[in-house]
Amino acid sequence: MSLNKDILRTFLFVLLFAVLVIASLAIGVKQISWLDFTNWQNSEAPVFFISRIPRTVALILAGVGLSISGLIMQQISLNKFVSPTTAGTLDAAKLGILISMIMLPGMASLYQMGFAFLFTVLASLVFMQMLKRIQHRSLIYIPLLGIMFGNVLAAIGTFFAYKFDIVQNMETWLIGDFSKVLKGNYELIYISLPVVALTYLYANKLTTLGLGKDMAKNLGVNYDLIVLVGLICVSLTVSAVMITAGAIPFIGLIVPNIVSLFYGDNLKRSLPITALFGAILLLFSDIISRLIIYPYEIPIGLTIGIIGGIIFLVFIGKRMRYA
């Protein structure tokens, strides 16, 4: 009975995903005639292969990567409200990119990503150290601390941006946007594929982290190693997404929470759904962003910020009642 319901729900998700992928490929300023693709003019094929496909692929990978990053962070911190947005991870990645722009201007995006990665790993380690020292493990306190930590990093970034007169430049990283994704400048995001595979391989070990440090150790899990692997996975994904599309808030926060309600926290079971749902939410938000002031578009960071913010508030209300 419940197994059938699970399968039905999963099937509906896959169907929805497929519909959104097709819509994402079809929507755009340039009309592309689907029925008669054999007669595609010289202008239609390039639009499709240089812009539409990269954009859709980037959206899917970013959605998958960010939602799984959030899931990993929540397992590690034992807190449902910790995510790249609420633990300073996004701000650390931004700061990394900024520093790389100041120190070595005109550097290839691979190196910029390297900087972003380095900074996110460091910030994650610092945040974990802070968590270790805090006895007061209330549900809301820790994400609040993370947001403050993120604001400090952001302030450092703004300071340097003013000093080196690249505030304008930095603004482009502030709000996520997929309109600039084109063939040749988005490929770094493929890094999230092996990360996802690694996460699935480690799914059971990551689940034991959610049982708490002592319980994980009692089960013979190499706790510190698994935490490190998790943090590296998160940092790689977040940096790759940041380089490709900029900051996309809330995905890593709300997707794992919604999925957890229906599928629980056994990662072997919930991980594929979390990935799928992350892609769905991002594709959907991107389509909205592209349609709302058609033929122009608003940055997806804004759309997600609004949709995600509302869902987040609903969740806080709900969790607080149980907690």
Add this chain to the structure above:
Amino acid sequence: MITVKKVNKRYGEFRVLDDLSISFPKGKVTSLIGGNGTGKSTLLGVVSKLLNKDSGNVFVVDQDISDISSKEFATRLSFLKQSNHTHIRLKVRELVCFGRFPYNRGKRMCSEDCCIVDRALNFMELEDIADKYIDELSGGQRQRAYLAMVLAQDTEYVLLDEPLNNLDMKYSVQIMRTLQKLAKEFGKTVIIIVHDINIAAYYSDYIAALKDGAIKYFGKTEEIIKPEILKEIFGLDFEVIQRNGKPVCLYYN
């Protein structure tokens, strides 16, 4: 057998464990008793390798625990802490399955694993709620789920910190009987922290009384359950009466 030799542990200036030595007899239920803050939980933490000691040694049979890899250790000794507050949403069966983690390292459950999990669920009367999420259970049900997980871990040494927390009388008695059975029939060494002195007196083979981070008294239950000893440990007047050959302590006055 677990032997603790001259173990010291301090937090800042405070000596939690002060040159503590004890040998826990094999295949018996040993209860640790003592007031709050006497080092009972810290002792179990050190023995289970969750806490680092400042000095001293702990041996399992003749092997120093610091020489045993954490993977192997998890198949020999299990420890259930007092509170397991996490917001993780696992089904009861999934949680109990993680008790087999030390053996299958998170890979597929073999049929033996499933068999042991089913037996643990059955033992704790959890079959009806095996598919419920643990965060939706009552405190007592959740405690039983965690205990089933420890049973599934199936280790020679079982350490429990206040396992009767949140349990009603029926389940408290059932857990204690289970622990007795584990010791008697399966030869497992059980070490528990209990606050109910009568539960300790009725169900344990040995009792260790802690005070100020050291073992003050250790011996067979009937040697320890005496008014003068209990008064010294707890600072209360006790009356001990005999019922069917078992001591019962009265201390409400």
